[in-house]
Amino acid sequence: MTIKIDVLIPAIEKDLGTLPYVIDSIRKQVKHPVGKIMLVSPPSKRIQALCRRKNCTFINERRVLPISKKDIRYQTKRTNRSGWLLQQLLKLAGGNLTKHRYYLVIDADTVLIRPHVFLVKGKTVFYCRNWSRPEYFRTYKKLLGTKPTASRSFVAHYMLFDKAKLSRLKRKIEARHKTRWYWAIIKKTNKQSYAGFSEFETYGNFVKAHYPGHLVVRSSLNKSSSSTPASLTRKRIIRLAQKYRSISFHKRRWYIRKRGVRK
Template identity: 55%
Template sequence: MSDASENVTKSGPSIDVLIPAIEKDLATLPHVIDSLRRYVRHPISHIYIVSPNSSKIRKLCSRKNCVFVDETTVLPFTKKAIRYSSSRWNRSGWLYQQLLKMNGDHICREKFFLVVDADTVLIRPHRFRSGGKSIFYCRNWSQPEYFRTYRKLLGAAAPSPKSFVTHYMLFESAKLASLKRTIEARHGMPWHAAILRSINKKRQFGFSEFETYANYVYSRNSAAVLLRNANNKSLSTPVAALGQERIQRLARTYRSLSFHQRKGYSTPAKP
């Protein structure tokens, strides 16, 4: 990771950033924010942190010049309204934060906004628009339930040859709004109600906001989409324990690092 790679001029459309977070993310969230400002090759207008009302996260937003958004103001219901669990697992909060992202067009002001998971840190420069096309970062595997739900929602198979579940994605507000209108017209109910009804709640991993949005965009005009390998690496080592030398070594192979330790959005069910 050379100095030259870090000094590339930021260009293209200005974007906003949206990060859903909870207090358990505070160990990684400052690093996520810093990495966005360092490695996103677009001017960033605002970084919105969507969270339960938390004084600790509010203080972080103030310190990092981010906009705090109380998650209870984003949707017409709260996390308590979602029932998505079994005797062995509880995915209600995990699903709730995906629906929060799906309403990001009602939070962000720019035409484009980047959604980033609060446990994923960029370690190389990223661009998300090029030549009027959106760049989607992809991987080679996904969850079958994501595609079953997609078919229920939109009446067609997901067309992409890759998976878009890579912890961050650029949304175009107009296309996201079009997706939600399409779902509502097909199901005769609010988009979030249609999603909740379409999920097989006996199975985990029943819906993906990234898989749904990107496949919808890809299905409308695949020529307007550029696919790039995400090259994401999951680590159990705390992000603060990684030295700069190790990060530089990892950056030779990977674009981003994920530290999947969050519990609040995906917790075991109580006995």
């Protein structure tokens, strides 16, 4: 694999317990030349310290988009989802941070445990699962005016973006809604829904619709875990990798009790 890619990880301090493992797994399991690994975050001395320790690049999220969490106002009955939606917009804006045509985005709680390739003979490899949320597809239709056609879900915790295709997606959204793409997404996302928009579902279905010969689909084989990433011993990784490609640690509050954790 000779095509160099940069990596973008949106993060907040709550992710500090998993981030070191995510970074290490990228360097071990991504079978492309990896350039910068960028942690996009609100100002944080602790995340900046992690960047220095792991030889990553810290990016203040205000450099990426001219909006912040307070501009989104996404409050459901149960919780505030403004930060959740902002992270998705940051991923879509990440092309501004790299000189390379392709950049990889990965969630801050997902550790790769098997080798990953994202480009095969000029085609992007999408790692997919078998279920999604209907609201993602409703938002896609609001944004683009057509129904998504993919039979599988592109929501798999990581994705390679082609900046040329992503720019075309944004232009189509802006032409249809006569506003910047991020404002259109904010406006069209159902704020009554806990999960009203998916950056991965939107981009994946756009590529499937407009570049049907440019993608390869593989099963994501992701496992959700409530344990800590420190439990991933070499022996356990070998065992899990027989069945899974990645592990997502969705319960991350435990890191607060271990603020001194270093890896």
